Amino acid sequence: MSSLLIDNIGELSLCDDEFTVLTDAAVLAEDGRIAWVGPASQAPVADERVDAEGAAVVPGFVDTHSHLVFTGDRSAEFAARMAGRPYTAGGIATTMERVRAADDAELSANVSHLVRQMRSQGTTTVEIKSGYGLTVADEARALRIASEFTDETTYLGGHIVPPGEDADEYTALVAGPMLEACAPHAKWADVFCERGAFDVDQSRTILAAAADVGLGLRVHGNQLGHGPGVGLAVELGAASVDHCTYLSSEDVDALAGGDTVATLLPGVEFSTRSPYPDAARLLEAGVTVALASDCNPGSCFSSSMPLMIALAVREMGMTVAQALWSATAGGARALRRDDVGRVAVGCRADLVVLDAPSHVHLAYRPGVPLVRRVIGGSGLE
Numbered sequence: 001m002s003s004l005l006i007d008n009i010g011e012l013s014l015c016d017d018e019f020t021v022l023t024d025a026a027v028l029a030e031d032g033r034i035a036w037v038g039p040a041s042q043a044p045v046a047d048e049r050v051d052a053e054g055a056a057v058v059p060g061f062v063d064t065h066s067h068l069v070f071t072g073d074r075s076a077e078f079a080a081r082m083a084g085r086p087y088t089a090g091g092i093a094t095t096m097e098r099v100r101a102a103d104d105a106e107l108s109a110n111v112s113h114l115v116r117q118m119r120s121q122g123t124t125t126v127e128i129k130s131g132y133g134l135t136v137a138d139e140a141r142a143l144r145i146a147s148e149f150t151d152e153t154t155y156l157g158g159h160i161v162p163p164g165e166d167a168d169e170y171t172a173l174v175a176g177p178m179l180e181a182c183a184p185h186a187k188w189a190d191v192f193c194e195r196g197a198f199d200v201d202q203s204r205t206i207l208a209a210a211a212d213v214g215l216g217l218r219v220h221g222n223q224l225g226h227g228p229g230v231g232l233a234v235e236l237g238a239a240s241v242d243h244c245t246y247l248s249s250e251d252v253d254a255l256a257g258g259d260t261v262a263t264l265l266p267g268v269e270f271s272t273r274s275p276y277p278d279a280a281r282l283l284e285a286g287v288t289v290a291l292a293s294d295c296n297p298g299s300c301f302s303s304s305m306p307l308m309i310a311l312a313v314r315e316m317g318m319t320v321a322q323a324l325w326s327a328t329a330g331g332a333r334a335l336r337r338d339d340v341g342r343v344a345v346g347c348r349a350d351l352v353v354l355d356a357p358s359h360v361h362l363a364y365r366p367g368v369p370l371v372r373r374v375i376g377g378s379g380l381e
C-alpha cells in the first residue's frame, strides 16, 4: 500500500452538499483513495508528502460532456459566426467527413492531446462521446478509441442525420445495427433532440433501444429553442439532460421532480454568442445542476472547466460555491457516481492544488492558469 499526504492546505473545498470549506487542512490518500481528511496539525505520517504551501485545494473537475473524437480545424466557422452568421446544428457534417477519412492513429492522437490539456486544467474525470462517424463502423471505432482514455464513453450515433439520408431510416440504423456494434464500447447513449437533429419520437426510439441493451441515458436538449428534450429525458429517467438553455416552467418542474441532472454548458453560449441558461432559476427550483465543457470543434472548442466556472458565475447567476460544486460533485451526479467530485473518505483522491489562496479565484481570475498541480485522475495523463 502506498500513502500520500497533501499537507499545509490553506483552504480545502470538500464539495459536499453544505459547500464545506476547511482551513489549515490536510488529506491522506492510500492507494489512490482518500483515507483521512482533517486539520493539518493532526495529519498522519505518509510515504510521500505534497506541500500545498497554504494554497487552496479543490476536488478534480468532473467534465461530463465532451466530443473529443474528431480531427480537422473549424476556426474559420467560428470566425464567420463572430462576424454574424448564426449557429445551426449542420456544421457537425463538416467534422463527420473529416472523421470518416481519418485513420485511427490521427483520431487517437487528437483525443490524447485534448485529454492531457483537460487534465492540466484540473479535470480528472471526463466523459467522451462518439457522434462524428455516423456509420456503424465509424461510431464503433470512435467509442473504441474513447474507451482507451475513459470508462465514461457515450454512444451518440443520434447526433445528426447525415446529409442526404432519410431521418427515419437513419434512426432505425442508430437504434438497431449501429447500437449493437457500439454498445460493447459504451456506458451511455445520448441523442441530440432538437430541431434540425432528431424529433421526440425518433429520440425516444433511439434511447429506448439503448436502455434495452443496458446503456444509461443522456440527452442533448433545449439548446437552440424550446422543445421536448428535457421532458423526454426526465420521462425516460436519463442521468442528465445537457444544455437546458430554453426551459418552460413545465420543464423546470419536471427536472425538480425527477432525478435527471441539468447539465449546463456555458462555453457553448460564449462561443456561439447566445443567451445563457438561467442556472439560478434551476437552483431555486431544487434542480441538481452540473457544469461541463462540451469541448467540441464546432460550438465550443474549450477544454477548460475553470472557464466554465467563471462563466457560470458571471453570466448564469451562480455563486462561486455553487459553480464549483456543479463542476465537481454535480458532474459526479450526472454520471451517477459517488466516488469522484468530492473530498470525502473513500472517494478517489483526485485533487487540484490551485495557484491561489481560495477557490473563489477560479471565477475571480478568469483566463489565468491557476492549476498548480493535479493529483489522481489516473488515465488522463
Ligand SMILES: [Zn+2]
Pocket (backbone or CB within 6 Å): 065, 067, 220, 294, 296
Ligand atoms: Zn454536445
